Amino acid sequence: MTVPIVRTVAELRKTVARWHDEGLRVAVVPTMGALHEGHLSLARTALERADRVIVTLFVNPKQFNSQADLAAYPRTEDEDAAKLASLGVHLLYIPDGIEMYPEGFATTVAVNGLSEGLCGAFRPGHFEGVATVVAKLLLQTGADLAFFGEKDFQQLHVVRRMARDLDIPIEIVLCPTVRESDGLALSSRNLRLSRSQRQVAPKLAAILFEAAARIAGGAPVDATLVEARSAIAAAGYARVEYLELRAEEDLAPLRPLDRPGRMLAAAWLGETRLIDNVEVPSGPGAITRTAA
Numbered sequence: 179m180t181v182p183i184v185r186t187v188a189e190l191r192k193t194v195a196r197w198h199d200e201g202l203r204v205a206v207v208p209t210m211g212a213l214h215e216g217h218l219s220l221a222r223t224a225l226e227r228a229d230r231v232i233v234t235l236f237v238n239p240k241q242f243n244s245q246a247d248l249a250a251y252p253r254t255e256d257e258d259a260a261k262l263a264s265l266g267v268h269l270l271y272i273p274d275g276i277e278m279y280p281e282g283f284a285t286t287v288a289v290n291g292l293s294e295g296l297c298g299a300f301r302p303g304h305f306e307g308v309a310t311v312v313a314k315l316l317l318q319t320g321a322d323l324a325f326f327g328e329k330d331f332q333q334l335h336v337v338r339r340m341a342r343d344l345d346i347p348i349e350i351v352l353c354p355t356v357r358e359s360d361g362l363a364l365s366s367r368n369l370r371l372s373r374s375q376r377q378v379a380p381k382l383a384a385i386l387f388e389a390a391a392r393i394a395g396g397a398p399v400d401a402t403l404v405e406a407r408s409a410i411a412a413a414g415y416a417r418v419e420y421l422e423l424r425a426e427e428d429l430a431p432l433r434p435l436d437r438p439g440r441m442l443a444a445a446w447l448g449e450t451r452l453i454d455n456v457e458v459p460s461g462p463g464a465i466t467r468t469a470a
């Protein structure tokens with residue numbers, strides 16, 4: 179089984195126009211490739227919700243604030259295409275750098291407020307790069323639905339706001355984080371972990387789930403965050419960039435927990451930066467999922 183691949187905006191538009199003429203609902207799943215079960219779960223959900231599913235593969239240079247990170251990003255196009263073909267995805271869109279950013283390209287999409295803080299504070303220009311490329315992908319595909327993972331929670335907020343502000347007529351759909359059996363959130367960057375780092379990695383999720391449960395149960399927020407931060411460092415993470423409690427709905431700082439929250443973290447294991455987040459329910463009877 180194979181999946182058709184288009185590499186130009188013109189070919190992509192022609193295919194989508196034909197589908198729309200036939201009255202079909204079209205979904206897009208933007209990715210940077212090196213596909214794992216997290217990406218595939220987005221594609222499966224898209225296949226349930228739409229008649230035609232496009233997966234995009236583009237390692238977007240504009241969202242990398244480190245050349246080393248960009249150079250090390252895994253590229254596995256043939257394997258990716260085989261995985262998507264076996265799912266029944268209808269089209270792969272794989273533009274090259276010139277197709278996406280032709281000579282003279284001069285536009286940046288910036289989502290103020292939501293792009294600041296959390297990952298935005300440590301990856302300058304990252305969310306401008308994401309907002310710019312996702313705006314282009316949504317407009318190039320003309321899709322009716324777009325699927326994003328909860329693992330990149332701030333990104334999801336940035337994309338949702340951007341689509342709303344630019345009047346792009348598309349529904350942004352949020353999909354839950356897929357985890358390994360030991361709780362580690364799937365990420366292409368997990369491939370860079372050594373064997374011993376891989377053993378330490380799931381402790382981030384375990385500590386987040388435990389702290390979230392304690393806060394949901396009434397423990398003081400700031401003291402619990404301080405303890406959790408120390409626990410992440412003690413578990414073997416070299417550096418905790420941030421660990422914060424924010425409102426689920428708009429990412430505003432949340433004190434007290436008077437509406438549903440999210441605990442979000444980024445931390446380094448050697449040269450690899452991992453992110454994760456978990457929900458923090460509020461109100462009586464709030465129950466938090468566990469990592470297992």
Ligand SMILES: Nc1ncnc2c1ncn2[C@@H]1O[C@H](COP(=O)(O)OP(=O)(O)OP(=O)(O)O)[C@@H](O)[C@H]1O
Nearest residue numbers: 209210216326327329330354355356364365366367
């Ligand atoms: N574990 C996961 N569960 C659900 N969705 C995921 C997961 N990991 C990534 N995604 C989603 O897949 C889409 C493409 O993500 P991306 O290609 O950056 O993969 P990634 O594994 O997150 O890579 P990276 O290591 O760069 O963060 C995004 O919407 C992202 O949120």
Ligand SMILES: CC(C)(CO)[C@@H](O)C(=O)[O-]
Nearest residue numbers: 208209210238308311330
């Ligand atoms: C949304 C995205 C494909 C834009 O390059 C990327 O940020 C990602 O893979 O999450």
Ligand code: BAL
Nearest residue numbers: 210241242304330333
């Ligand atoms: N998952 C977000 C892509 C990035 O880290 O650049």
